[in-house]
Amino acid sequence: MVDEIPGFWAVVPAGGAGTRLWPLSRSRAPKFLHDLTGSGRSLLEQTQDRLAPLVGDRLLVVTGEAHRTAVRAQLATLPDDAVVAEPSARDSMAAIGLAAALLGRRGAEVMGSFAADHVITDPDGFAAAVAAAVDAARDGWLVTIGIEPTFASSAFGYIRQGDDLPGHPAARKVAEFVEKPSVPVAEEYLATGRYRWNAGMFVVRPTVLLDLLAEQDPGFAATLRTIAAEPDRLPELWETLPRIAIDHAVAEPAAAAGRVVTIPGGFGWDDIGDFDSLAGLLGDDDACTVLGDPALTRLIGASGIVIPGSGRVVAVIGLDDVVVVDTPDALLVTTRARAQEVKNVVSALRDQGRTDLV
Amino acid sequence: MVDEIPGFWAVVPAGGAGTRLWPLSRSRAPKFLHDLTGSGRSLLEQTQDRLAPLVGDRLLVVTGEAHRTAVRAQLATLPDDAVVAEPSARDSMAAIGLAAALLGRRGAEVMGSFAADHVITDPDGFAAAVAAAVDAARDGWLVTIGIEPTFASSAFGYIRQGDDLPGHPAARKVAEFVEKPSVPVAEEYLATGRYRWNAGMFVVRPTVLLDLLAEQDPGFAATLRTIAAEPDRLPELWETLPRIAIDHAVAEPAAAAGRVVTIPGGFGWDDIGDFDSLAGLLGDDDACTVLGDPALTRLIGASGIVIPGSGRVVAVIGLDDVVVVDTPDALLVTTRARAQEVKNVVSALRDQGRTDLV
Numbered sequence: 001m002v003d004e005i006p007g008f009w010a011v012v013p014a015g016g017a018g019t020r021l022w023p024l025s026r027s028r029a030p031k032f033l034h035d036l037t038g039s040g041r042s043l044l045e046q047t048q049d050r051l052a053p054l055v056g057d058r059l060l061v062v063t064g065e066a067h068r069t070a071v072r073a074q075l076a077t078l079p080d081d082a083v084v085a086e087p088s089a090r091d092s093m094a095a096i097g098l099a100a101a102l103l104g105r106r107g108a109e110v111m112g113s114f115a116a117d118h119v120i121t122d123p124d125g126f127a128a129a130v131a132a133a134v135d136a137a138r139d140g141w142l143v144t145i146g147i148e149p150t151f152a153s154s155a156f157g158y159i160r161q162g163d164d165l166p167g168h169p170a171a172r173k174v175a176e177f178v179e180k181p182s183v184p185v186a187e188e189y190l191a192t193g194r195y196r197w198n199a200g201m202f203v204v205r206p207t208v209l210l211d212l213l214a215e216q217d218p219g220f221a222a223t224l225r226t227i228a229a230e231p232d233r234l235p236e237l238w239e240t241l242p243r244i245a246i247d248h249a250v251a252e253p254a255a256a257a258g259r260v261v262t263i264p265g266g267f268g269w270d271d272i273g274d275f276d277s278l279a280g281l282l283g284d285d286d287a288c289t290v291l292g293d294p295a296l297t298r299l300i301g302a303s304g305i306v307i308p309g310s311g312r313v314v315a316v317i318g319l320d321d322v323v324v325v326d327t328p329d330a331l332l333v334t335t336r337a338r339a340q341e342v343k344n345v346v347s348a349l350r351d352q353g354r355t356d357l358v
Numbered sequence: 359m360v361d362e363i364p365g366f367w368a369v370v371p372a373g374g375a376g377t378r379l380w381p382l383s384r385s386r387a388p389k390f391l392h393d394l395t396g397s398g399r400s401l402l403e404q405t406q407d408r409l410a411p412l413v414g415d416r417l418l419v420v421t422g423e424a425h426r427t428a429v430r431a432q433l434a435t436l437p438d439d440a441v442v443a444e445p446s447a448r449d450s451m452a453a454i455g456l457a458a459a460l461l462g463r464r465g466a467e468v469m470g471s472f473a474a475d476h477v478i479t480d481p482d483g484f485a486a487a488v489a490a491a492v493d494a495a496r497d498g499w500l501v502t503i504g505i506e507p508t509f510a511s512s513a514f515g516y517i518r519q520g521d522d523l524p525g526h527p528a529a530r531k532v533a534e535f536v537e538k539p540s541v542p543v544a545e546e547y548l549a550t551g552r553y554r555w556n557a558g559m560f561v562v563r564p565t566v567l568l569d570l571l572a573e574q575d576p577g578f579a580a581t582l583r584t585i586a587a588e589p590d591r592l593p594e595l596w597e598t599l600p601r602i603a604i605d606h607a608v609a610e611p612a613a614a615a616g617r618v619v620t621i622p623g624g625f626g627w628d629d630i631g632d633f634d635s636l637a638g639l640l641g642d643d644d645a646c647t648v649l650g651d652p653a654l655t656r657l658i659g660a661s662g663i664v665i666p667g668s669g670r671v672v673a674v675i676g677l678d679d680v681v682v683v684d685t686p687d688a689l690l691v692t693t694r695a696r697a698q699e700v701k702n703v704v705s706a707l708r709d710q711g712r713t714d715l716v
Contacts, residue, residue, distance in 0.1 A: 023673075298703045301696070313688045313715055315381075315703045318696030319677075326689055330671045331682075333691050338659070338676030345656045345673045357671055 002054065002127035007109030008134050010051040011099040014044055014063040014071055014116035015089060019346040019358070020274040020339070023330035024307060027358055032116035033070050036272055037282065038291050043272075044116045045074050050123045051114065054130055060103060061116070062086060062095040087238045093249040094241040096202070097213055097220070101228035104206040110137045112203040113246075119281060121268030129265040132170045133203035136261050139167070142212060142254050143203040144174065146196025146262040147269045152186035155273055157198040157247070160189075165261050174260040177252050196262060199269055202246065212250045212259070217242065220249070275323040276336040279305040288316070304336055330357050360412060360485035365467030366492050368409040369457040372402055372421040372429055372474035373447060377704040377716070378632040378697070381688035382665060385716055390474035391428050394630055395640065396649050401630075402474045403432050408481045409472065412488055418461060419474065420444060420453040445596045451607040452599040454560070455571055455578070459586035462564040468495045470561040471604075477639060479626030487623040490528045491561035494619050497525070500570060500612050501561040502532065504554025504620040505627045510544035513631055515556040515605070518547075523619050532618040535610050554620060557627055560604065570608045570617070575600065578607070633681040634694040637663035646674070662694055688715050 018031030025031040032044040041049065044061075051059055061083045063071050068085040075082065084102065086095060096113050103111050112130055120126045133143040146159040162175035177198060181189065189195035202209075214221035220242055227234050242249075254260045270281050283289030288302045296308035298315040304322035308314045314326050323339055325332040332342060349358050376389030383389040390402040399407060402419075409417055419441045421429050426443040433440065442460065444453060454471050461469050470488055478484045491501040504517040520533035535556060539547065547553035560567075572579035578600055585592050600607075612618045628639050641647030646660045654666035656673040662680035666672045672684050681697055683690040690700060707716050 023671075298706060300699055300702060312686070313381075313707070313712070315688065315690045315692075315700070317690075317692035317699050317703065319680075319691065319693060322677075322691065324689075324691050328670070330673065331684055331689065332673045332675075333677065333680065333682050334673075334675035335677060341658055341675050342673070344658060345675065348656060349671070354671070 002124070002131045004056055005054050005110075005131060005134050007107075008055055009058040009060060009103050009106070009108040009111045010055045011096060011103070011111050011113045012044070012047055012051070012059060012061045012116045013092060013095045013099075013113060014061050014067065015086075015095065016115075016117065017346075018117065019343045021272070021278070022342050022346045022358065023327045023332050024309065024325055027355075028066060029070070030067070030117070031272065033067070033074065036278060036291070037119060042074055043119065044071065046119070047114060047116050048075055048078075050120060050126060054127055057082070058108070060084060060099050062099050063116075064089060087235050090238065090241050091243045092200070092246045093213070093220070093244045094224075094238070096246050097210065097224045097249075098227060100204075100206040100209045101224040104210070104225075105228050108206055110134050110203060111206050111209075112137075112201065114201055115199075115271070117272065118199065119268075119270045119272055121270075123267070125267030126265070129170075129263050129267065130203065132168070133201075133263045136165065136168045136171050136263065137203045137205055137208075140205065140208055141165075141171075141261045142208060142251065142259055143171070144251065144260060144262050145199065145201040145203070145265040146174075147199045148264060148266040149186075149190055149195065149197050152183050152190050153197070154180055154183045154186055156180060156271075158186070158189055158195045159198050159262050161194045161196065161262060168261070170263050171261045172264075173258065174255045174262050176255055177247060196264065197269075198247070199265070199271070200247070201265070202251065203263075209250065212254050216249060216253055273340075274342065275305060275325065275334070275339040279321075279323065279336055285321075288322075360482070360489045362414055363412050363468075363489060363492050365465075366413055367416040367418060367461050367464070367466040367469045368413045369454060369461070369469050369471040370402070370405055370409070370417060370419045370474045371450060371453045371457075371471060372419050372425065373444075373453065374473075374475065375704075375716075376475065377701045379630070379636070380700050380704045380716065381685045381690055382667065382683055385713075386424060387428070388425065388475070389630065391425070391432065394636060394649070395477060400432055401477065402429065404477070405472060405474050406433055406436075408478060408484060411481075412485055415440070416466070418442060418457050420457050421474075422447060445593050448596065448599050449601045450558070450604040451571070451578070451602045452582075452596070454604050455568065455582045455607075456585060458562075458564040458567045459582040462568070462583075463586050466564055468492050468561060469564050469567075470495075470559065472559055473557075473629070475630065476557065477626075477628045477630055479628075481625070483625030484623070487528075487621050487625065488561065490526070491559075491621040494523065494526045494529045494621065495561045495563055495566075498563065498566055499523075499529075499619045500566060500609065500617055501529070502609065502618060502620050503557065503559040503561070503623040504532075505557045506622060506624040507544075507548055507553065507555050510541050510548050511555070512538055512541045512544055514538060514629075516544070516547055516553045517556050517620050519552045519554065519620060526619070528621050529619045530622075531616065532613045532620050534613055535605060554622065555627075556605070557623070557629065558605070559623070560609065561621075567608065570612050574607060574611055632697040632700065633663060633683065633692070634697040637679075637681065637694055643679075646680075 018025035376383035520531040
């Protein structure tokens with residue numbers, strides 16, 4: 001067990017539509033608000049549960065204006081200023097950068113950014129990795145937690161590890177961040193033993209992050225600091241910020257400059273990219289996982305995942321690796337292998353003006 | 359076109375739960391009450407449409423007490439006494455025998471029994487076969503219309519044809535009725551060219567039918583005649599009647615005695631035994647048939663049949679020969695090949711006391 005870490009704040013970006021988990025995840029009720037593991041806690045609540053031993057109440061959620069009320073309701077024990085609502089979605093650099101500027105003024109020594117919609121099966125392992133990352137961050141590094149790959153995924157970006165870091169036995173310098181590879185390239189990466197998945201977990205001093213940003217885009221960093229000092233100007237200034245991911249804005253150039261290190265994370269991480277990964281996370285390949293009330297299902301010769309979410313009885317007969325997601329206004333039937341194509345249905349519905357369904 | 363046939367009445371037994379078409383077909387709203395072909399007319403209404411040119415209003419529906427109101431509503435143009443409600447289901451001999459006794463008193467010369475839940479794609483061919491059957495029935499024969507087999511089905515009983523019938527060029531004597539065969543045996547039947555499917559279409563003088571029954575079970579026939587004469591005694595006497603199919607009670611022994619003839623029927627008949635046959639009837643194998651509003655479906659790489667029946671959007675991705683049936687309180691997902699097993703779900707629900715769903 002890891003003790004609470006003094007001066008350390010957690011930032012939880014709660015965004016993203018999760019369109020590949022439609023019809024469970026909707027733009028008005030994204031993935032992070034749902035209990036996707038049958039634990040009785042939403043992914044956001046589980047994220048708080050996981051971070052609370054490390055930070056207590058020192059947690060800042062950055063979410064969309066549309067989700068502020070739902071987020072507040074799920075995190076009711078946190079102080080009022082624990083939730084910051086973005087006027088519009090402007091990608092991760094604006095969200096995490098604003099958090100850095102705000103937390104700098106609140107006296108945070110180190111901050112760590114952890115998405116609201118990831119699953120981690122070993123919270124103690126997670127806590128130990130975060131503690132090691134905070135140690136390195138105190139020395140001025142931008143630290144990223146690199147997930148130990150469990151298969152040659154083409155769905156994630158990778159971190160190539162470089163040299164050791166004196167004084168931090170678990171840490172390695174980051175040689176470079178690389179974009180999502182093809183599966184054969186990912187297999188080569190795994191064979192070297194030097195690559196890790198980039199889960200977007202950054203641990204850093206707030207001032208270091210903003211200074212790294214200022215080296216690339218001084219105006220961006222200055223505007224974030226202005227918003228933190230004068231919160232009333234958020235609506236006016238927010239729309240002037242560039243839409244850019246923190247990876248491109250800061251992490252990649254900083255890595256090229258030799259200023260990023262990585263801490264290995266082997267704590268059972270999953271970003272639940274689609275129903276195939278959810279099925280893999282929750283069940284074994286031969287059985288049919290039910291996420292919800294099993295009394296609502298009648299399964300004969302079925303495997304895959306069934307989510308009864310409308311109160312209706314769902315009968316599935318003779319289908320392997322099937323995905324059935326039943327909600328009050330929309331039903332999805334597909335296979336684990338084709339689960340990624342759910343986003344095409346969402347696009348089509350949006351194009352056809354069925355915004356009530358997406 | 360065939361003209362109306364004087365003295366000829368149609369009997370339409372409207373029973374059977376249609377459990378293999380669950381969740382569309384329910385015990386409180388069986389198959390015959392539904393529009394299963396997308397025509398805008400229920401199977402019962404289509405049966406009336408098909409018979410009206412031959413019989414006008416001379417049609418008698420025998421149905422369960424629970425369905426009397428729904429049947430009356432669908433057949434609103436018929437006289438009040440066109441619907442007879444059985445106090446309980448007692449199989450086909452009681453239902454058709456009661457119709458024979460009632461129609462004998464209403465002056466019917468010949469009656470023909472045609473199930474309420476079959477589909478016929480060539481109504482003119484059907485009418486011509488019925489007219490030929492009535493001609494033979496006027497000469498005192500029990501006449502059955504034998505469907506020309508289109509494949510070696512193991513789901514139907516067969517009729518083996520014997521000798522010609524002088525004076526009735528289309529008719530053949532029935533050598534015997536045979537039970538549902540295995541597929542290899544059915545293939546042998548088809549190879550001989552002498553077998554036809556038994557679709558339960560019997561055309562006969564009411565008195566001939568009751569006399570044939572009396573030869574096997576005099577009390578049964580006498581009770582039916584008593585009920586027809588004293589309708590108030592229906593509730594009391596009905597429960598004393600044997601539960602037996604007309605095939606066993608009359609058709610088989612009469613065939614053995616050389617008193618049954620058959621008229622060939624090649625008019626595109628289907629009893630829609632399950633969703634596989636419904637899919638085969640409505641669509642081609644490469645496409646996905648939608649029975650209902652296509653605007654409610656989003657199909658990507660899907661074939662089979664999708665029935666959106668609850669108003670919700672149904673998305674199906676990457677499944678061949680799939681069966682998706684969406685209703686307000688129950689959902690079925692299976693394949694055409696496994697569609698017969700739907701009855702197992704219905705049995706399980708009934709055993710578990712979920713009579714609200716079956």
